[in-house]
Amino acid sequence: MGETTSIAINEGVFLLQSLSPARLDQLREEYPALSKELAVGISAGPDVEPGDNNAATAILREKAQIMVVALSEAGTAAQQALLTLSRRVKSARRQRLISQMLVLIGSSSSLATLALSKNRAAIISAVLTLLAALWNLLAEYQEKLLNPQAGNIYDAFQRLAEGAYKTRTLSTELTLALKYDQASQIGQLAANANLLCEQLNGWLVQMVTSMPQAPAAA
Amino acid sequence: MITRIRRIACLATILLSSAAALSQSLICREPGIQGRDENAARAHRFLLPIDTSEISKAEIYVEKTAKGIYFHSNFVTPGFDNPTKVLTNETSDFERVFVNLIFAGGKSTPYEQKAALKEYREHVQIYLDQSMFTEGGYPTIDVGDATHVAIVDGKTGKLLAGNSVERLDRASPPPILLSKILGCCMYGIPPHLAEQYRQALAQRRLDKSNVRFMSLVRDSGTEGAINKSTSLRSARLGEAGTPIVTLSQIESAFRSANGSTVILVSHVEGTNFVVRDPAQNVTSTIPVDSVRALASKYNVELVDLGCETAQHLRTGTLGVGVTTKFNTVDAVHSLERALSQSQNYADFFQALTSENLRIVVDHGFMQDWPLCADVYAKETGTSVWIKLARIFVSFRQDKKRALGISTSSIEFYQHT
Numbered sequence: 001m002g003e004t005t006s007i008a009i010n011e012g013v014f015l016l017q018s019l020s021p022a023r024l025d026q027l028r029e030e031y032p033a034l035s036k037e038l039a040v041g042i043s044a045g046p047d048v049e050p051g052d053n054n055a056a057t058a059i060l061r062e063k064a065q066i067m068v069v070a071l072s073e074a075g076t077a078a079q080q081a082l083l084t085l086s087r088r089v090k091s092a093r094r095q096r097l098i099s100q101m102l103v104l105i106g107s108s109s110s111l112a113t114l115a116l117s118k119n120r121a122a123i124i125s126a127v128l129t130l131l132a133a134l135w136n137l138l139a140e141y142q143e144k145l146l147n148p149q150a151g152n153i154y155d156a157f158q159r160l161a162e163g164a165y166k167t168r169t170l171s172t173e174l175t176l177a178l179k180y181d182q183a184s185q186i187g188q189l190a191a192n193a194n195l196l197c198e199q200l201n202g203w204l205v206q207m208v209t210s211m212p213q214a215p216a217a218a
Numbered sequence: 219m220i221t222r223i224r225r226i227a228c229l230a231t232i233l234l235s236s237a238a239a240l241s242q243s244l245i246c247r248e249p250g251i252q253g254r255d256e257n258a259a260r261a262h263r264f265l266l267p268i269d270t271s272e273i274s275k276a277e278i279y280v281e282k283t284a285k286g287i288y289f290h291s292n293f294v295t296p297g298f299d300n301p302t303k304v305l306t307n308e309t310s311d312f313e314r315v316f317v318n319l320i321f322a323g324g325k326s327t328p329y330e331q332k333a334a335l336k337e338y339r340e341h342v343q344i345y346l347d348q349s350m351f352t353e354g355g356y357p358t359i360d361v362g363d364a365t366h367v368a369i370v371d372g373k374t375g376k377l378l379a380g381n382s383v384e385r386l387d388r389a390s391p392p393p394i395l396l397s398k399i400l401g402c403c404m405y406g407i408p409p410h411l412a413e414q415y416r417q418a419l420a421q422r423r424l425d426k427s428n429v430r431f432m433s434l435v436r437d438s439g440t441e442g443a444i445n446k447s448t449s450l451r452s453a454r455l456g457e458a459g460t461p462i463v464t465l466s467q468i469e470s471a472f473r474s475a476n477g478s479t480v481i482l483v484s485h486v487e488g489t490n491f492v493v494r495d496p497a498q499n500v501t502s503t504i505p506v507d508s509v510r511a512l513a514s515k516y517n518v519e520l521v522d523l524g525c526e527t528a529q530h531l532r533t534g535t536l537g538v539g540v541t542t543k544f545n546t547v548d549a550v551h552s553l554e555r556a557l558s559q560s561q562n563y564a565d566f567f568q569a570l571t572s573e574n575l576r577i578v579v580d581h582g583f584m585q586d587w588p589l590c591a592d593v594y595a596k597e598t599g600t601s602v603w604i605k606l607a608r609i610f611v612s613f614r615q616d617k618k619r620a621l622g623i624s625t626s627s628i629e630f631y632q633h634t
Contacts, residue, residue, distance in 0.1 A: 011496045014439040040439035041547030042485060044525035044593075044606040191497035198496045201438035 007190050009063050011197035012070035014040050018205040020073045027069060031062050038066070057183055064178055064186045067193040071171035074200050077208045078164035085157045092140075092153070099135030102128050156207060163204055166196055243286075243306035245318055247298040251305055254288060257281060258303070260372035261290035264345045269294045269301050273320060273334050274341040280312075280359065281347035281372050287359065289315055295322045310392065313338065313362040339363040346395075347372040348410060355407035355580045360392035361385070367395060369410040378410030386576065386594065387601045396578055400564055403571035405578045415579055419564035422613070426557060430455050430475045434462055434484040435525075435546045436493050436501070443550040450554055455480065463493055463502035468509055472516040477614075479519040481557075482509075483549055486524030486608070510588070510612050520612040523549055526605065544575060544595055544606045563611065567591060576603065588612040 016024040017040050028038045036043045106128035170193050177185045244251060250258050261279035269292050270276060276293040286307030294301050302319045309315060313335055317326070320334050343366045350359055361367055369379040379397050384405070386394040397409035399416045406412035431453040433444060444450050455471040456462050462471065472480065484491045491509065493502035506522075513520035525546055556569035571577050576594045583589035589611040594603040 006498065008494075008496055008498050010437050010439060014437075014442065017439070018442075036545075039545055039547070041443070041545035041549075042435060042437050042440065042525065043545040044549075194496040198438060 007060065007063055007187055008042070008194055009037055009066055009070075009190070010040075010042055011194045011201055012067045013038055015070050015074055015197045015201055015205065018201070019077050019208065023069065023073060027066055031066065033059065034062055034066070037063065060183070060186055060190070061178060064174055064190040064193075067190045067197075068171055068174050068178070070197055071167045071174070071193055074197065074204060075164055075167040075171060078160050078167065078204060081204075081208050082157065082160045082164060085153050085160065088153055089157065095135050095138050099132045099138075102132035102135060106132055159203065160207070163200060167200070170196060243304065243308045243318075245322075246303040246305075247295060247300055247322065249300050251303055254283075254303070254305065257283060257288045257372075258290055260347070260375075261345075263372070263375035264370055264377075265290070265292045268292070271296055273337040276320075276337075276341075277343040277345070278316075278319070279345045279347070279370075279372070280350055282349040282358065287315075287350075289319060291319055293320060295320065298322065310359045311362070312344070312359055312364065316342070339365060342366065344368070345370045348378060348408065351395075351408040354582070355411070357392055357395050357408075361395070369395075369408065379412070383409045386578070386603050388594075389602055389604060394578065399567075399579065401568040401571060402573060403576045404567050405576055407578055407580050411581050411584070414584065415581070416564060418584060419567065419579075420562050422563040424557075424560050424562055424566050425479065426560070428477070429453055429479045429481060429557060431553075432456065432462065432468075432471060432480055432482045433550075434482065434491050434493060434502075434504070436461055436495065437546055440483070440546040440550060443547045447550065447554045449557060450550065461493070465504055465508055465512070468504070469512050469516075472512050472518050475518055476516045477518075479521060480513065481553060482520060482522040483546060483553065484522060484524045485546070486526050491524070506610075510610075513612050517614055518612075519614045520610070522610045522612075523553065523607060524610070525549060525607045544593065549607065563589070567609075570609075577609070583611070583613070 013024065016027070024038065028035060031038065106125050170189065174186070174189045174193060176182075177189055260281065264279050265277045266275075271294050273293070276291055278289055278291045278293075280290075281288050283305070286305055287310065289304040289306075290301070291303070292301050304315055304319055306315065316338050317331050317334060320326075321330065326334075339362070342364065344361060344364055345368050346357070346359070346361075348369060348371055351357055363385075366381055367383045367385075368377060368381055369383060370377055382397050383395050384397065386396055386405070388394065394407055395409050396405040396407045397412035398404065399406045399412045399419070406415040431444075431450045432455045433440065444454065455475055456467065462468060485493065486506070489506050491502075491504045491506060492500055495501050506524075509522070510520060512518075525544070552570050556566050559569045560566040567577055567579070570593075574596050577591050578594060579589065579591045589609075591609040591611075592605050593607040593609065595606050596603055
């Protein structure tokens with residue numbers, strides 16, 4: 001029992017601290033026995049195990065429930081980030097379309113000015129080409145993320161979609177294991193959840209915090 | 219089968235009777251124990267000259283002898299003419315000895331014993347000779363809940379530490395006897411060397427401009443705390459985001475920090491620095507000794523703060539949790555604070571402590587060993603203190619020479 005009760009939830013706790021500190025405070029009130037584990041960082045001191053197996057299982061379940069909350073918050077954050085990104089993708093595509101149309105019009109009108117030798121037409125065509133270049137720049141800006149190391153919005157969109165899927169799947173499995181009291185699986189699933197939270201802490205938190213908040217999905 | 223059992227029983231009887239013959243206690247209410255005149259003479263340097271039959275006025279001198287622990291009191295049991303003396307190698311439980319010292323021949327009721335022990339805890343003065351401590355500074359006797367404990371040098375008759383001696387109860391007895399070195403919560407063992415520690419630590423300069431930082435902890439929260447600390451982030455060894463998990467990475471880091479002070483935050487299990495992934499699988503195990511050897515090789519002054527979580531204890535033996543929170547993030551914050559405030563190692567350790575968080579330094583560093591300090595926190599609802607972390611400082615060789623520390627005075631030392 002000792003091995004299962006000593007599962008770590010440190011990455012889940014840090015994810016909650018970053019994404020939803022109010023929810024973490026709530027959990028600290030709900031689970032006072034886990035006050036050490038609900039602090040950010042790795043706690044020092046002996047792992048104190050309850051004297052009987054029932055109490056140990058109860059602690060394991062509480063830790064798993066905290067991980068479900070962490071995954072759920074991560075899933076929500078990923079969904080919101082996906083919404084924002086999806087808007088940016090649409091906007092970037094629209095701007096690219098406009099810029100391509102302007103390029104097309106600009107290049108056609110350049111040919112016309114050559115044929116007609118009209119100065120005003122030449123100026124209008126140059127302005128159109130300039131606008132096309134500007135729109136192209138705007139589209140590129142929309143496609144980039146604040147952190148260049150995180151790639152472009154299309155990579156980010158894919159990662160977020162994968163992250164949202166993984167959090168949802170693991171959260172469902174853990175919820176089912178808790179519901180049907182599958183003690184043997186709870187420990188392993190909670191450990192996997194903590195591993196996933198470490199990955200999410202690496203990029204999701206940064207992505208979410210660097211992005212303007214999208215309005216909640218209808 | 220029966221023959222074999224008989225043989226084992228005979229053998230056990232022989233062994234037990236030999237053990238019984240080896241362990242013995244002598245309770246003396248005569249003028250003195252034969253051959254113990256010198257011990258008695260040393261005791262008389264401290265005990266009140268007037269004997270007493272009032273338990274509250276009893277004083278007891280204790281020292282270690284080749285035949286066991288020698289207790290010499292000024293207490294005269296009613297009906298006898300001389301104060302009681304005890305020589306025993308059977309027990310190190312002072313309260314048990316005290317009951318035998320007060321009452322003769324088991325002629326006491328449980329109520330009387332209880333009342334006597336109350337006096338023992340509240341009023342009886344104990345003089346412990348310095349021989350009652352191990353090389354590491356731990357007492358070889360369990361003084362129980364006694365409040366008046368002084369440390370003396372029986373040979374010179376000097377009082378080394380008066381009633382400033384405090385007690386720190388651990389999960390398993392005996393409690394540690396210690397004295398305050400500095401501030402609220404920095405202590406030294408054995409208690410009578412605390413003042414020397416304060417002076418020695420104050421002499422050891424901590425050059426902040428020459429401090430580097432290294433983390434062997436895999437935790438996003440700890441990384442976040444390090445990245446938020448400007449001083450630690452800029453002093454960090456190794457590449458950000460690339461965890462240090464091998465001895466060769468540490469060697470390369472130490473090579474680049476040659477001649478510097480390196481502060482290392484780590485997670486310690488047994489004699490190893492251990493890195494675990496979030497699923498608690500061990501991903502790296504590096505022997506502590508190897509890291510210290512590398513520090514010595516590259517002339518690095520290594521300050522290693524190791525958080526410990528290796529012990530697995532049942533709630534039956536402890537309370538429900540440690541009152542004071544101390545984890546890797548707290549460690550990072552404490553180090554940042556300590557570094558910004560400290561000119562020397564005395565300041566550094568003092569800044570690391572807080573209420574309910576005690577740092578206990580032992581005497582190894584006075585004898586050219588690394589400085590060893592244990593970090594204790596109080597257990598909820600009990601008087602027990604739990605070891606949470608430990609700090610080791612491996613001083614640079616050139617600094618030891620500069621301070622004139624003799625390398626010829628190395629004694630056996632064991633960190634327990």
